[in-house]
């Protein structure tokens with residue numbers, strides 16, 4: 001037996017690149033054991049993963065946790081948002097999942113927006129104007145390109161739903177993750193029958209939306225994970241909503257997450273409805289809202305630039321007048337799904353380190369541009385930004401965010417805030433507490449605060465100028481994609 005004070009809970013983050021599992025003492029928040037296993041994502045025009053890999057990675061991550069995982073009294077799965085998982089009558093994937101960063105459905109996003117009353121209609125109805133990331137556009141893409149796969153589909157799930165269902169045997173989701181589908185009406189908190197009918201998706205194929213604090217099910221008999229039959233399973237949620245829980249986030253505190261995606265968000269009491277489409281009006285996993293802006297090019301794009309230059313990711317030099325828009329995967333914020341990377345201002349004396357710094361600047365510029373839009377008017381604009389995700393460990397990321405935001409930056413010591421948030425949700429099931437209050441009790445935001453420095457307005461203005469002048473080029477796709 002472990003020496004934990006309280007019951008043990010397991011929190012999982014099944015994100016784009018890997019699945020991470022934490023075994024956490026529900027009384028103290030101490031991480032008793034952890035594990036991580038990678039997934040593969042297809043390259044080329046699309047971004048797809050086989051959902052069965054997520055299960056295998058979960059099994060491997062739990063195996064790394066050793067005996068502690070066997071003692072878990074409750075478990076919760078947080079996962080990458082938006083991915084379209086299509087299952088046949090046996091619950092097997094019909095085809096690989098289409099992921100959030102697959103921009104092939106950009107034409108469907110444009111078409112659906114126009115066909116159903118325009119951007120304002122979508123923002124009012126679902127909280128968001130659908131971009132290529134949203135599940136509804138992926139379903140429309142499948143209908144057009146693979147009608148046979150559509151016909152074989154007997155259940156539609158999100159990534160976290162898929163794993164939860166394999167644990168419990170029941171098709172469930174939660175309000176946080178379902179709010180990123182494009183077929184959930186955020187005003188009424190129900191599936192939107194008009195939108196579903198428009199895209200030819202039978203609501204019977206969709207999972208039940210479990211309420212915050214409700215049990216999604218219990219671990220069933222036949223599985224190959226170390227959990228005992230009957231272990232409680234929490235609703236789970238999307239990864240950003242899980243991190244919000246994991247930080248015990250209160251309204252108005254901004255978060256910047258640097259992972260495969262870059263995201264900026266805050267908890268809000270008011271339901272977001274941004275008709276420009278910059279801010280997605282997600283629900284959180286708690287009963288409030290999570291206005292959020294997301295970029296497709298963050299740590300992977302900058303690491304790629306470093307690799308091309310043959311540099312360590314920390315080998316930056318002050319960026320001079322060179323601008324690099326690192327839109328290697330197309331971009332969502334700003335909405336340029338066909339874009340590719342763009343370099344401007346290269347001179348004989350430009351160094352590789354300056355080019356690398358320019359990539360960081362380009363990635364952070366997009367996120368900070370959306371920061372004011374996700375905050376309510378009464379939010380304190382001088383409060384520290386909470387910096388999380390794998391990139392938050394990097395000094396170059398930290399310094400770039402400080403310089404371009406002009407705000408203090410707090411870097412929590414806790415590394416896996418998505419998995420911690422899932423663990424807090426599982427703990428809340430056992431104790432009846434609000435999961436965000438559990439996370440506050442665990443003191444998950446503890447970590448150094450880096451003072452504010454003067455905001456680098458010159459660099460921000462230069463990047464904005466290149467972005468605006470290069471608009472026609474950035475809207476054009478290259479031949480290969």
Ligand SMILES: Nc1ncnc2c1ncn2[C@@H]1O[C@H](COP(=O)(O)OP(=O)(O)O)[C@@H](O)[C@H]1O
Pocket residue numbers: 015016017018258259260261299300303313389390391392393394395397
């Ligand atoms: N010490 C570090 N400095 C900078 N970046 C890092 C560091 N450690 C990990 N990363 C970056 O973090 C990314 C993974 O972040 P993570 O939040 O786990 O991603 P995701 O949840 O999207 O799979 C990797 O792409 C890597 O570039």
Ligand SMILES: O=C(CO)[C@@H](O)[C@H](O)COP(=O)(O)O
Pocket residue numbers: 015016017079080081082100133180238239240259260261262263280294
């Ligand atoms: O699409 C979004 C948010 O809308 C992404 O944030 C995904 O949820 C993927 O997350 P990571 O794998 O980067 O954590």
